[in-house]
Amino acid sequence: MKHLEGLQKMAAGDLPSAPIAELLGMNVTEVEVGKVVIEMETSERMYNPMGYAFATTLADDELFTTVEIKLNFLKPIWKSKLRAIGQLIKKGSSVGLLECNVYDEKNSLVAHSTSTCMILKGNPSGSRKQTK
Structure with a gap:
């Protein structure tokens, strides 16, 4: 379950996100077995x-x-x-x-x-x- 634990640490802010997630401003906010919630703000820079x-x-x-x-x-x-x-x-x-x-x-x-x-x-x- 190392992948689950790693994602849980990302959601808690204990591990950094993947570089592409940081570039796009994506944040892992919730993690459980079989489900991950990612949030991001959109703006004109993504048009x-x-x-x-x-x-x-x-x-x-x-x-x-x-x-x-x-x-x-x-x-x-x-x-x-x-x-x-x-x-x-x-x-x-x-x-x-x-x-x-x-x-x-x-x-x-x-x-x-x-x-x-x-x-x-x-x-x-x-x-x-x-x-x-």
């Missing part, structure tokens, strides 16, 4: 840059939102310069399908993802509005 590949296909009055993302990590990366290539597979009138391949410095595929996006029409300002 989506509007999916570059899909954005190249949108009309001036269109935006999009992500409906689904599937991501496969194919090998671990410890230190490397990564290169991601995103491309549109198909754009319909209301939904688009995209894929992204991520390569390391040796041009080896390290991750593959697909994403389904919903097209939002009728927004000539080109920006999303926060609703309450």
Whole structure:
């Protein structure tokens, strides 16, 4: 049960979080067998840059939102310069399908993802509005 105990120590503040959790501001707050609760604050620093590949296909009055993302990590990366290539597979009138391949410095595929996006029409300002 060393993993359970380690996570319990993180929740209590007796052990530091993983580096990625610290970068994103994620905190383990509750731990029990089969359940972990993680909390984080969100802010403008986490805003989506509007999916570059899909954005190249949108009309001036269109935006999009992500409906689904599937991501496969194919090998671990410890230190490397990564290169991601995103491309549109198909754009319909209301939904688009995209894929992204991520390569390391040796041009080896390290991750593959697909994403389904919903097209939002009728927004000539080109920006999303926060609703309450």
